Amino acid sequence: MASLVGSRVERKEDKRFLTGKGRYTSDINIANQTYAIFIRSPHARAKIKKVDISKALKSSGVVDILTGEHIAQDKIGGLIAGWAIRSEDGSEMKCPANPPLAKDSVNFVGDPIAVVFAETLDEARAAAELVKVDYKVLKAVSNLGEAMNSETIHDGIDKNLCYDWLLGDRQKVKEAFEKADKIIKLDIVNNRLIPNAMEPRACVIDYNTASEEITCYTTSQNPHLSRLIMSAFGGVAPENKLRVVAPDVGGGFGSKINLYNEEIVCSWASKKIERPIKWVAERTESFLTDTHGRDHITHAELAVTNDGKFLGFKNETIANLGAYARVFGTVTPTYLFGPCATGVYIMPAAYSNVKAVYTNTAPVDAYRGAGRPEATYTIERLVDKAAMELGMDPIEIRMKNFPTEFPFKQTLVHQIDSGDYVAGLNKAKEMADYDGFAARKKESESKGKLRGIGVTSYFEACGIAPSPVVMMLGCGVGLWESAEVRFNPTGQVTVYTGSHSHGQSHQTTFAQIAADELGVPIENIDVVHGDTDKGTFGMGTYGSRSLTVGGIAIVNACKKIVNKGKKIAAKMLEASPDEVDFKNGEFVVAKSNKKKTIGEVAFASYLPGVRDEVKSPLPEGEEPGLIESSFFDPANFSFPAGSHICEVEIDPETGHVKLDKYTAVDDFGTIVNPLIVEGQVHGGLAQGIGQALYENAQYDDSGQLITASYMDYTMPRADDLPDFNLGFTCTKATTNPLGVKGCGEAGTIAATPTVMNAVINALDGKEISLPATAEKVWKACKEMKKSNAKAA
Amino acid sequence: MKKVALEVNGKKITREISDHTTLSGLLRDKLNLTGTHIGCDTSQCGACVVHVDGKSIKSCTALAADLDGSKVTTIEGLATNGKLHPMQEAFKKMHGLQCGFCTPGMVMSAVDLLKNKKNPSDQEIRDWLEGNICRCTGYHNIVAAVKEAASKM
Numbered sequence: 001m002a003s004l005v006g007s008r009v010e011r012k013e014d015k016r017f018l019t020g021k022g023r024y025t026s027d028i029n030i031a032n033q034t035y036a037i038f039i040r041s042p043h044a045r046a047k048i049k050k051v052d053i054s055k056a057l058k059s060s061g062v063v064d065i066l067t068g069e070h071i072a073q074d075k076i077g078g079l080i081a082g083w084a085i086r087s088e089d090g091s092e093m094k095c096p097a098n099p100p101l102a103k104d105s106v107n108f109v110g111d112p113i114a115v116v117f118a119e120t121l122d123e124a125r126a127a128a129e130l131v132k133v134d135y136k137v138l139k140a141v142s143n144l145g146e147a148m149n150s151e152t153i154h155d156g157i158d159k160n161l162c163y164d165w166l167l168g169d170r171q172k173v174k175e176a177f178e179k180a181d182k183i184i185k186l187d188i189v190n191n192r193l194i195p196n197a198m199e200p201r202a203c204v205i206d207y208n209t210a211s212e213e214i215t216c217y218t219t220s221q222n223p224h225l226s227r228l229i230m231s232a233f234g235g236v237a238p239e240n241k242l243r244v245v246a247p248d249v250g251g252g253f254g255s256k257i258n259l260y261n262e263e264i265v266c267s268w269a270s271k272k273i274e275r276p277i278k279w280v281a282e283r284t285e286s287f288l289t290d291t292h293g294r295d296h297i298t299h300a301e302l303a304v305t306n307d308g309k310f311l312g313f314k315n316e317t318i319a320n321l322g323a324y325a326r327v328f329g330t331v332t333p334t335y336l337f338g339p340c341a342t343g344v345y346i347m348p349a350a351y352s353n354v355k356a357v358y359t360n361t362a363p364v365d366a367y368r369g370a371g372r373p374e375a376t377y378t379i380e381r382l383v384d385k386a387a388m389e390l391g392m393d394p395i396e397i398r399m400k401n402f403p404t405e406f407p408f409k410q411t412l413v414h415q416i417d418s419g420d421y422v423a424g425l426n427k428a429k430e431m432a433d434y435d436g437f438a439a440r441k442k443e444s445e446s447k448g449k450l451r452g453i454g455v456t457s458y459f460e461a462c463g464i465a466p467s468p469v470v471m472m473l474g475c476g477v478g479l480w481e482s483a484e485v486r487f488n489p490t491g492q493v494t495v496y497t498g499s500h501s502h503g504q505s506h507q508t509t510f511a512q513i514a515a516d517e518l519g520v521p522i523e524n525i526d527v528v529h530g531d532t533d534k535g536t537f538g539m540g541t542y543g544s545r546s547l548t549v550g551g552i553a554i555v556n557a558c559k560k561i562v563n564k565g566k567k568i569a570a571k572m573l574e575a576s577p578d579e580v581d582f583k584n585g586e587f588v589v590a591k592s593n594k595k596k597t598i599g600e601v602a603f604a605s606y607l608p609g610v611r612d613e614v615k616s617p618l619p620e621g622e623e624p625g626l627i628e629s630s631f632f633d634p635a636n637f638s639f640p641a642g643s644h645i646c647e648v649e650i651d652p653e654t655g656h657v658k659l660d661k662y663t664a665v666d667d668f669g670t671i672v673n674p675l676i677v678e679g680q681v682h683g684g685l686a687q688g689i690g691q692a693l694y695e696n697a698q699y700d701d702s703g704q705l706i707t708a709s710y711m712d713y714t715m716p717r718a719d720d721l722p723d724f725n726l727g728f729t730c731t732k733a734t735t736n737p738l739g740v741k742g743c744g745e746a747g748t749i750a751a752t753p754t755v756m757n758a759v760i761n762a763l764d765g766k767e768i769s770l771p772a773t774a775e776k777v778w779k780a781c782k783e784m785k786k787s788n789a790k791a792a
Numbered sequence: 793m794k795k796v797a798l799e800v801n802g803k804k805i806t807r808e809i810s811d812h813t814t815l816s817g818l819l820r821d822k823l824n825l826t827g828t829h830i831g832c833d834t835s836q837c838g839a840c841v842v843h844v845d846g847k848s849i850k851s852c853t854a855l856a857a858d859l860d861g862s863k864v865t866t867i868e869g870l871a872t873n874g875k876l877h878p879m880q881e882a883f884k885k886m887h888g889l890q891c892g893f894c895t896p897g898m899v900m901s902a903v904d905l906l907k908n909k910k911n912p913s914d915q916e917i918r919d920w921l922e923g924n925i926c927r928c929t930g931y932h933n934i935v936a937a938v939k940e941a942a943s944k945m
Contacts, residue, residue, distance in 0.1 A: 010884055010885060010887075011884065011887065013892070014883070014884040014889060014892075015876070015884070016892075017889055017892030017895050017896075018867075018876065018880040018883055018884060018889070018892075018895060018899065019827070019867065019868065019870070019871055019876070019880065020825065020826070020827015020828070020866065020867035020868040020896055021827065021868075022827070022892050022893075023826075024826075024829070024893065026826075026830070027820075027826035122810075196927055197891070197893075197927060198829075198831045198837065198839060198891065198893040198894045198925065198926065198927050198928075199829070199831065199891070199893040200830075200831065248891075248892065249891065250829075250831075250891045250892065250893025250894075251890075251891040251893060251927050251928055253927070280830075282833050283831065283832040283833045283834070283837075284833060502891050503890035503891030503892070503928045504890070505890070675887045676887065678887070678933075679887045679890060679928075679929060679933055682929055682930035682931075682932040682933060683890060683927070683928045683929050683930045684930075685930050686927075686929075686930030686931065687927070687930075709832070709833070709834050709836075710832050710834055710836035710837060710925070711834050711836065715925050715927070716930075717921075717922050717925060717931075718917070718918040718919075718921040718922055718924070718926075718931040718934065718935070719915075719918040719919050719921075719922045721918075721930060721931055721932075723914065723932055723935070724930065724932050747930075
């Protein structure tokens with residue numbers, strides 16, 4: 001049987017999505033359900049003086065209205081930060097309480113205060129209009145740069161500072177900088193983004209008054225974790241009375257990692273009103289209340305020698321947490337950001353200092369790449385600037401500072417097990433026809449256009465495990481992953497995974513892995529995920545961890561199945577287990593033609609008696625059945641890497657940036673399904689390019705989100721993007737048996753600096769802030785023209 | 793309330809609806825055709841695209857009451873006798889979908905494109921699909937799928 005790992009297997013999940021048979025949360029309806037509408041703060045910062053629901057309660061079709069007062073009376077807990085980060089001085093981070101419904105104060109536009117349940121959605125909307133909230137409006141802290149000098153948002157949190165974190169050695173960096181020929185300095189605003197999964201958040205809750213079980217269907221990337229938080233911190237119900245199901249989920253990109261206010265409130269309320277509840281976010285609600293991403297202000301410096309060797313790096317960053325610290329909010333700008341900020345380079349000395357602050361804006365958390373895009377943007381812009389100031393080629397300066405021996409101890413945290421950065425950049429250079437750029441630039445110039453080329457080399461640390469390491473760094477849970485593999489008596493296999501697919505294609509890739517391990521046709525393997533009642537506990541999907549952690553748990557569970565199968569087969573074949581080999585789905589006794597298929601062995605494992613031809617196949621001490629599970633905790637993070645090159649053509653008359661060519665060469669170790677991995681890269685690139693050229697979440701001074709719809713927030717569309725030119729190199733990961741590395745975030749991590757380096761290259765090195773909109777580029781072109789005229 | 797009669801995926805239906813019921817609302821809430829998705833409130837994302845009298849429209853901004861007597865085709869009605877439409881086959885073959893949420897609208901738009909233009913160029917495909925937002929695929933494989941379907945139809 002040919003190996004399926006490495007094959008372009010078409011997806012098992014596609015037929016249902018292509019025929020309208022997907023089952024997303026908002027497609028679920030429960031008989032007798034009520035409809036929920038949340039009343040949200042229109043102010044960024046205010047005290048709640050009074051909430052008057054009396055008139056609304058009398059409105060047609062209203063079942064109940066619940067407020068922050070009610071939820072406090074029932075002692076329902078709030079939302080939490082998942083990682084405890086310590087400041088440089090050793091003090092603990094400072095986090096405010098984040099109740100599911102605000103009782104005393106609101107801290108961002110969209111902060112929920114009350115909820116209406118009614119017989120129809122229209123009636124719920126009408127009643128929500130009648131809820132009167134009396135606010136004392138306070139001055140909003142909406143500007144990140146001024147947050148530490150503004151009024152205190154949360155009592156007891158001075159300067160709005162959650163922590164002032166340091167990683168690295170300031171003294172060593174100081175010494176390195178003293179030896180430098182040149183210091184390259186850069187100020188960056190890493191623009192705020194809104195993840196915008198196409199499926200708005202939603203939840204549908206069912207409560208069984210007899211069994212007291214709550215079932216919460218929700219748009220989550222990690223239903224098990226949501227159940228844990230809702231139970232342990234929310235106190236909504238014990239875990240055994242709480243079932244969380246994340247059915248088909250329409251994209252996440254980090255925004256569906258968190259358990260949100262609405263899930264806690266509706267689960268709690270369903271028990272209270274003894275009715276099912278349906279809540280579906282409108283798109284503007286998603287813009288206002290989904291966790292946002294990025295939003296850093298960074299000053300970074302690189303110390304170099306005249307011949308382009310890097311000596312040291314410093315990174316001073318202010319990171320926006322928004323109004324509250326959420327699950328990955330505090331770790332994203334620290335351990336997911338700081339270590340990667342030295343890039344793929346040998347960097348003798350480095351430090352990252354991050355001040356994370358609260359503002360009256362939506363909570364900021366992980367968004368595809370989470371910290372690593374910000375890190376890569378910082379170093380890769382700095383390296384390009386260094387090349388320019390030293391008069392070196394951007395590829396030459398990178399090559400000069402790459403490590404060439406692995407494992408490579410990266411400056412700040414990571415021990416990178418494998419990689420070949422030189423091969424990746426060489427391949428990208430060739431595929432992009434880097435040497436032909438000068439001729440293309442000339443041709444663009446002949447048409448009155450500007451052309452620029454941009455290079456980025458990146459590595460990232462993903463998988464977000466092993467548990468002992470992440471817990472040492474402050475994580476509140478272990479980040480292993482689990483799997484269970486079940487043989488039915490009649491030979492089909494069901495694989496249960498604690499990972500969750502919301503576009504990543506687990507039903508296909510995980511089945512490929514199991515098919516190879518068990519020698520069972522992929523058609524006979526089903527992958528089940530997303531339901532706390534099905535399968536073992538799981539930590540979910542984020543940080544490109546599904547395959548490198550969850551996939552390996554499946555491999556290990558399959559190996560246990562084969563081991564048990566061997567013993568049963570040996571008994572059936574009257575041989576010793578040592579004599580039995582397993583290959584292509586068959587147990588074969590060495591040097592004989594005696595064999596049993598794994599299907600026959602599975603069947604026999606369920607029949608531990610004597611009847612007809614079946615004669616008690618179970619060896620003594622073995623239990624019946626063929627079901628095994630595994631919890632996998634890897635030895636290290638996974639470290640994909642690569643080099644991307646793009647070319648842009650700018651029309652100086654309009655400022656329009658045309659993305660002309662984009663080449664990505666990535667090293668993801670072993671690739672299980674190239675079709676799917678290419679898709680992951682394409683999608684990642686689009687999001688990185690979106691940050692570079694289009695997307696920008698903006699709050700005004702009063703804390704109003706002025707980009708809260710698709711009319712105002714620019715999503716990359718089909719006619720904005722080119723075809724992508726992808727290549728791969730492969731150095732296998734040494735920390736897992738498949739040799740795989742994560743691939744989900746790489747495109748997003750690399751694309752933003754690649755595009756910006758190209759834009760700035762086209763503008764002759766003129767700095768421009770993210771995103772490079774037509775307006776900004778047009779202005780830069782005008783200034784260039786002026787200064788060129790002066791020089792002439 | 794108003795009575796509308798429509799032919800939806802070849803079946804005649806009649807429903808009492810309020811004046812402000814959208815076509816997407818009728819399809820999803822009254823006919824249980826949940827393949828038509830709602831991704832925004834501003835007629836921008838295109839997840840709700842269906843065909844009305846053979847033309848693609850955004851069903852979230854069409855009032856059902858205005859469409860009395862129309863023929864509507866949704867993603868559920870695209871395959872015939874259990875056989876996928878060539879556009880559905882092409883999306884599967886070229887991996888033109890990931891989370892699947894924008895997919896119904898994207899496929900219905902693309903089918904209409906090929907009715908208007910048999911062999912569109914890459915740029916024509918990208919221009920046509922400008923009103924359908926996908927956050928997963930970066931559009932690369934969607935364009936490839938539309939070209940693949942064009943070559944088979």
